[in-house]
Amino acid sequence: MLARFEIAGRSHTQQMLPMVHGLMAEASLSFAQLDGFVCGIGPGSFAGVRIGVGFVKGLALSLDRPVVGISSLTMLAQAALDEGALRVIASIDARMNEIYVGAFEADASGLCRSMGPLRVMPPDQFREDAAGPWHAVGTGWGTYETTMRQGVTGDVLHVDGAALPRAQAALKLALPEFAAGRTLAADDLAPLYLRDKVALTLEEQVQLRASRN
């Protein structure tokens, strides 16, 4: 497996193309030789996620290949499982005093399986009531470890608050999906935003103004 990783900040648009083309050159492959595409779908930076999703849509659409979308929280959890964790609470700082969060465990083959829905919430509302040991990964923990620990009934054994999602983990998770035929067409690949309320309707703007007076 060949992989590249770079913390791009706001420069995904400048770094993504040279990185992907460089990787393909290193692998001596053309895009048309690929059987499918795996894409991170978030949650995370809305614009950043859309750059990846848009690029993969363009590739898969024009080459007529299947796609598998993998959430960033699942990627984080898989990397922790690969390092020996049994159960993982993965969390990403969602800004605006909220976190993206999900709890995961390993299935029989060591692949990450979600224990419940992925959510966005204020860190002080986070609760995980399952007893036993946990590994904690992601920037949500990096920013809100003290608050989030209070929401966990079991024991948080290890915290990696700097962990970031990696493409290798997505590939590992996606291969069985391709084998089982659980794939999407380019049209159906969609970002997982979790935060869906991004603007107030005219009605809501009026109500907000009224409530302030």
Add this chain to the structure above:
Amino acid sequence: MPFRKPPLESAARRPETVRMPVLGIETSCDETACAVYDATRGLLAHRLHSQVDLHARYGGVVPELASRDHVARIAPLVRETLAASGIGFGDLDGIAYTAGPGLIGALMVGAAVAAGIASAHGLPLIPVHHMEGHLLAPMLETPAPQFPFTALLVSGGHTMLIAVEGLGRYELLGESLDDAVGEAFDKTAKLLGLPYPGGPHLARLAERGQPDVFRFPRPMTDRPGLDFSFSGLKTAVLVALPRAEGEQARADLARGFEEAVTDTLVIKCGRALVQTGHRTLIVAGGVGANLRLRAKLRALAADKGFTAFFPRAEFCTDNAAMIACAGSARLIEGRKPDGPLFTTPRWPLADLRAPGVAA
């Protein structure tokens, strides 16, 4: 020697078999659009999805929602456009996309998809300036206007007069110092309680109004220069609003506003043509669909002996046909595009270069 009809003329020098179809993608604001333009055969197909209903509930374009809708709609739209054009991805010779100016998050969607398609097939990726697209949109018509011409570019985001000597040879003659003219239409419509987007609603209301009941200033026409200012006009409407009681009075006010705006644009267009010495005026951008503006410019053209050229309404507003057309011209020009995948939101037209001119 100025260029004449760059895509078509350049293509004529190529062997007949070289068609160079270009896929164009436009996602700079609230329209998702896709088109295929071929230098030999012209526009092969174009499709557009308008988000106007999506944003109406919010009273204006919400950038994040625009980006979300672009990413949800673009793949089927590209597929549909190509199917309608009768060619496959493998037949394309380039992928053009609007690189700016516009809503940055919305631009990124079109650019990312364009980059994916271009990467997959090893095709050149052609960043297109949105305004150059508008300037070259008249080239989609038959007969197309010939260079040089003076262009009035009027939309919700821009009010510009531009001297167009040829492909990539643009000189900004004047622009709005504050509100764009389309913005002034929309804001005035909002004051009158008309639904979003207000410009076309206001124009319809004005049709029933008398022109001289409300008399508004013609901003900046009392001094030399080709710049515009429309924010004061909006204030004048606000002051007059209490006098506009009843349906007829509201229509009269809308008419008075429309007369002031269109008179101002027409006066400046006349001056611009004197300054450039051009014999052709082209009008582009969404406000270019306004019927009062078209009628007045036609009258001025007849009076002064120049040609007023209006692309059909669907090529006045944002569309991908103009992006594919401009992309085709840039592809034929043959210079490798440079720079990052996107521009900053500000990208002066004058920074574009003419063919064959070194950076």
